[in-house]
Amino acid sequence: MIVLLGGSGFLGSRIQNYLxxxxxxxxxxxRSNENNFIADFHNQTAFMKTLFSLNPSVVxxxxxxxxxxxxxxxxxxxxxxxxxxxxxxxxxxxxxxFKIIHxxxxxxxxxxxxxxxxxxxLNEYANxxxxxxxxxxxxxxLIFRTNFFxxxxxxxxxxxxxxxxxxxxxxxxxxxxxxxxxxxxxxxDLIKLIILSTEKFNSGIFNIGSSSYCSKAxxxxxxxxxxDLDMNLYEPISxxxxxxxxxxxxKMVSKLDKASSQLxxxxxxxxxxxxxxxxxxxxxxxxxxxxDEF
Ligand SMILES: NC(=O)c1ccc[n+]([C@@H]2O[C@H](COP(=O)([O-])OP(=O)(O)OC[C@H]3O[C@@H](n4cnc5c(N)ncnc54)[C@H](OP(=O)(O)O)[C@@H]3O)[C@@H](O)[C@H]2O)c1
Numbered sequence: 001m002i003v004l005l006g007g008s009g010f011l012g013s014r015i016q017n018y019l020x021x022x023x024x025x026x027x028x029x030x031r032s033n034e035n036n037f038i039a040d041f042h043n044q045t046a047f048m049k050t051l052f053s054l055n056p057s058v059v060x061x062x063x064x065x066x067x068x069x070x071x072x073x074x075x076x077x078x079x080x081x082x083x084x085x086x087x088x089x090x091x092x093x094x095x096x097x098f099k100i101i102h103x104x105x106x107x108x109x110x111x112x113x114x115x116x117x118x119x120x121x122l123n124e125y126a127n128x129x130x131x132x133x134x135x136x137x138x139x140x141x142l143i144f145r146t147n148f149f150x151x152x153x154x155x156x157x158x159x160x161x162x163x164x165x166x167x168x169x170x171x172x173x174x175x176x177x178x179x180x181x182x183x184x185x186x187x188x189d190l191i192k193l194i195i196l197s198t199e200k201f202n203s204g205i206f207n208i209g210s211s212s213y214c215s216k217a218x219x220x221x222x223x224x225x226x227x228d229l230d231m232n233l234y235e236p237i238s239x240x241x242x243x244x245x246x247x248x249x250x251k252m253v254s255k256l257d258k259a260s261s262q263l264x265x266x267x268x269x270x271x272x273x274x275x276x277x278x279x280x281x282x283x284x285x286x287x288x289x290x291x292d293e294f
Contacts, residue, residue: 002026006062008034013154018191058198061102071125072246082128086135099140106147110249116205122247139203146208150187151281168229176220177239182252183213186277207254210270226278
């Protein structure tokens with residue numbers, strides 16, 4: 001049995017859809033009533049009772065405090081999701097034998113083709129995500145450091161592409177950074193690797209992304225073009241133009257050699273993974289448009 005934590009989030013809701021499509025059994029545990037089991041993560045004993053009663057083979061942890069600005073000013077928000085919940089999961093592994101697939105981030109990297117050892121901590125989001133990884137460093141944990149894109153199927157407007165669409169729908173200009181580089185994967189490509197890993201488990205920390213990279217500005221331009229958005233509302237700018245932002249890395253480009261050699265993953269180019277996004281998610285967009293017109 002797969003137990004999914006963070007199933008109400010951007011990645012988690014797409015994992016749920018994927019598992020349903022493939023008829024793979026799973027349950028979700030979370031703090032809201034959207035989940036199969038509601039848990040109070042502050043109550044360790046109650047959480048353990050719920051988790052152990054499900055006898056999971058694998059727990060996929062997508063819980064995180066992902067609002068970078070909020071992580072900086074609200075340490076309780078950042079620590080609870082990014083550190084204490086991983087600590088709680090590691091503690092649970094002391095009592096029951098199950099594997100964990102933990103989702104982490106490329107936010108530790110500020111050099112093109114950074115290997116798993118080359119971390120740079122520029123803000124509290126990165127700091128707490130790294131502490132969460134440390135809490136989970138054991139032979140029954142697989143950690144994917146990644147970045148992903150796609151539409152938010154839960155329709156809550158999360159992720160870069162939803163931000164672009166929302167801004168353009170309001171008739172506003174979207175400013176995209178020319179100096180921030182990344183190598184993300186289409187979320188469904190990432191999910192396939194996560195689910196494959198539930199069957200063929202390996203422990204360790206692995207970078208997962210696309211084999212090529214580009215600037216956020218180039219990526220957003222690709223979205224404008226392929227999603228038929230009004231190019232007049234596209235504006236490439238330098239991230240330095242935005243003042244009073246929490247400091248972030250600019251070269252979030254991960255080196256994928258370890259995942260290729262040790263997990264046997266053949267990671268797609270950004271062009272290929274983006275093409276799958278257009279093929280799959282454009283249908284979601286047209287459904288949304290039809291619903292709006294209705
Ligand atoms: N989105 C990206 O582009 C991106 C890039 C790189 C890495 N990542 C990593 O990918 C993973 C998934 O990210 P995402 O974008 O799917 O995140 P998300 O949409 O912000 O969802 C976060 C999930 O965590 C849950 N959560 C947050 N704080 C919690 C708490 N204190 N107690 C219990 N549940 C809590 C939320 O539940 P509620 O619905 O109850 O709030 C939600 O289900 C994270 O580990 C993130 O660091 C994301």
